[in-house]
Amino acid sequence: MGDALLPLRTERLLLRPYEDGDLEALYEMHRREDVTRYLPWSIRSLEEARAMLDRRKVLRRFEEDGDGLVLALVLPETSTVVGDVDLQLRSVEHKQGEIGYVLRPDAWGQGYATEAAAAMLRLGFEAFGLHRIVGRIDARNEASARVLERLGMRREAHFRENEFLKGEWTDEFVYAILSREWRP
Numbered sequence: 001m002g003d004a005l006l007p008l009r010t011e012r013l014l015l016r017p018y019e020d021g022d023l024e025a026l027y028e029m030h031r032r033e034d035v036t037r038y039l040p041w042s043i044r045s046l047e048e049a050r051a052m053l054d055r056r057k058v059l060r061r062f063e064e065d066g067d068g069l070v071l072a073l074v075l076p077e078t079s080t081v082v083g084d085v086d087l088q089l090r091s092v093e094h095k096q097g098e099i100g101y102v103l104r105p106d107a108w109g110q111g112y113a114t115e116a117a118a119a120m121l122r123l124g125f126e127a128f129g130l131h132r133i134v135g136r137i138d139a140r141n142e143a144s145a146r147v148l149e150r151l152g153m154r155r156e157a158h159f160r161e162n163e164f165l166k167g168e169w170t171d172e173f174v175y176a177i178l179s180r181e182w183r184p
Helices: 020-030 046-058 112-127 142-150
Strands: 014-017 068-075 080-091 096-103 132-138 154-165 168-178
Touching: 014 112, 020 046, 020 080, 068 112, 080 112, 096 112, 112 132, 112 142, 132 142, 142 154, 142 168
Parallel strands: 096 132
Antiparallel strands: 014 068, 068 080, 080 096, 132 168, 154 168
8 A cells, every 4th residue: 555645643633553662551451351352352452552663664555455554542742552553445346444443541532533533534435535434333332332422424334233242242333434525
């Protein structure tokens, strides 16, 4: 994709690729049950977080199905990593992508997820020429649903008990927005 587009800057955040020095911040997020509650993976050990960091550092391609970009959300004034946001290329042929985000609890409720996800929608539509971007969430995650709705995404699907996660059947909501509906 070329790193010329990175880092991204928003009103309050710097969105940049993960670096080696981000291990502690990533581990602090991924070791918490309140953070991973609605995610398709459980809490991670330090070694699992290190392996995840190694994978995230190189996720910077956007050419083939399955490629993606994961960026750390950094508060510029303190260089604090407060979460991450990703954009995945789901279909080159159909120009479809998917966004996601994870924040540490002390960053919840401050609009960072919306701000970062909006930057990724802009990147997907304006730089990568996507036609449609979706967000898939656990149906119990009301805060994440509000983020997607604030972005102008509409709920298109409610899949009942479609995934068995962490010992229980869970529902999933799918939100989406088309390029012609996107208003930065």
